[in-house]
Amino acid sequence: MVFGRSEPGEPPLVTTKILIAGGFGVGKTTMVGSISEIRPLRTEEPLTDRGVGVDDVSGVERKSTTTVAMDFGRITLTDRLVLYLFGTPGQERFWFMWDELALGALGAVVIADTRRLTDSFPSIDYFERRGTPFVVAVNCFDGAERHRAEDIAIALDLDPGVPVLLCDVRQRESSKEVLISLVEHVLSWSETEPGPAGAAAPAG
Amino acid sequence: MMSRSRDQWFDREAGPLVRPYAMTQGRTRPSGESFDLIAVVAATGEPPGDRLRYSPEHQWILRRCGTPVSVVDLASDVGLPLGVVRVVLGDLRDEGLIRVVATIDRSSERPNLGVLREVLDGLRAL
Numbered sequence: 339m340v341f342g343r344s345e346p347g348e349p350p351l352v353t354t355k356i357l358i359a360g361g362f363g364v365g366k367t368t369m370v371g372s373i374s375e376i377r378p379l380r381t382e383e384p385l386t387d388r389g390v391g392v393d394d395v396s397g398v399e400r401k402s403t404t405t406v407a408m409d410f411g412r413i414t415l416t417d418r419l420v421l422y423l424f425g426t427p428g429q430e431r432f433w434f435m436w437d438e439l440a441l442g443a444l445g446a447v448v449i450a451d452t453r454r455l456t457d458s459f460p461s462i463d464y465f466e467r468r469g470t471p472f473v474v475a476v477n478c479f480d481g482a483e484r485h486r487a488e489d490i491a492i493a494l495d496l497d498p499g500v501p502v503l504l505c506d507v508r509q510r511e512s513s514k515e516v517l518i519s520l521v522e523h524v525l526s527w528s529e530t531e532p533g534p535a536g537a538a539a540p541a542g
Numbered sequence: 543m544m545s546r547s548r549d550q551w552f553d554r555e556a557g558p559l560v561r562p563y564a565m566t567q568g569r570t571r572p573s574g575e576s577f578d579l580i581a582v583v584a585a586t587g588e589p590p591g592d593r594l595r596y597s598p599e600h601q602w603i604l605r606r607c608g609t610p611v612s613v614v615d616l617a618s619d620v621g622l623p624l625g626v627v628r629v630v631l632g633d634l635r636d637e638g639l640i641r642v643v644a645t646i647d648r649s650s651e652r653p654n655l656g657v658l659r660e661v662l663d664g665l666r667a668l
Binding site for chain 2: 350351353355377378381410412415416424438442444517518522524525
């Protein structure tokens with residue numbers, strides 16, 4: 339979360355972000371697109387040091403950088419508050435980018451597909467380990483068998499209190515409800531968990 | 543300058559004529575502290591004089607910083623990879639031409655409650 343330093347006469351711009359995670363092809367890009375202005379972003383990441391241990395670079399040893407195309411969306415909430423949505427890179431070789439994306443994130447949405455529930459395990463593990471609050475949004479594809487949210491929570495071995503929502507990420511209203519549920523979850527989580535000193539609310 | 547067409551996206555990835563780091567003399571990290579993805583940068587208003595000898599990219603980016611802009615929006619607007627944009631921003635900061643006006647509070651992993659409530663209200667009003 340980003341706080342502007344106050345400038346006399348102009349309201350500081352405040353930016354914040356939510357991560358949209360989940361397995362490959364589960365609907366991350368669709369969700370970002372249904373609720374926000376979607377924008378292209380490219381990064382060139384050096385593979386030489388940061389890739390060691392996480393990247394399988396066999397066969398591409400001489401390649402020193404890799405281009406990663408990421409989706410990000412922007413929702414202008416007020417004239418001074420902008421929310422960014424970042425779709426996490428799906429391929430395993432881009433795991434190293436997650437730490438930067440997660441730093442300062444308000445929370446995360448893990449999109450799950452009941453036909454391939456195990457695909458969402460890496461994302462769930464990551465946010466649990468990192469202590470990032472998240473909700474699981476079960477994308478109900480056409481023809482996908484409907485399951486009860488409680489059953490999915492058990493199948494995913496979620497900690498009690500992690501919300502599981504059934505949604506259709508193609509629908510703007512549905513994506514909006516998922517984001518609202520996440521922020522409500524983060525609020526209740528922030529109010530109950532002891533926070534560090536100095537996290538004061540901004541004036542106004 | 544960045545086409546939204548997928549074909550063009552692939553073209554760029556397939557082989558740019560100038561490798562991105564040619565613009566930065568091979569540097570992949572900015573001098574000094576890096577720029578967070580959602581940090582907000584703005585021009586200081588300092589006249590550039592002859593300090594913009596580096597490249598047209600420095601001039602585009604400085605011009606775009608005339609109004610406060612986040613680092614990701616800037617990279618998307620100018621159509622350059624994030625890493626290149628960060629190096630250029632580092633040069634401009636070194637010359638006193640831009641500054642970071644807002645960035646992540648690294649001292650706190652805990653979201654700010656006031657901002658959370660504002661985000662919630664904003665989402666409900668969409």
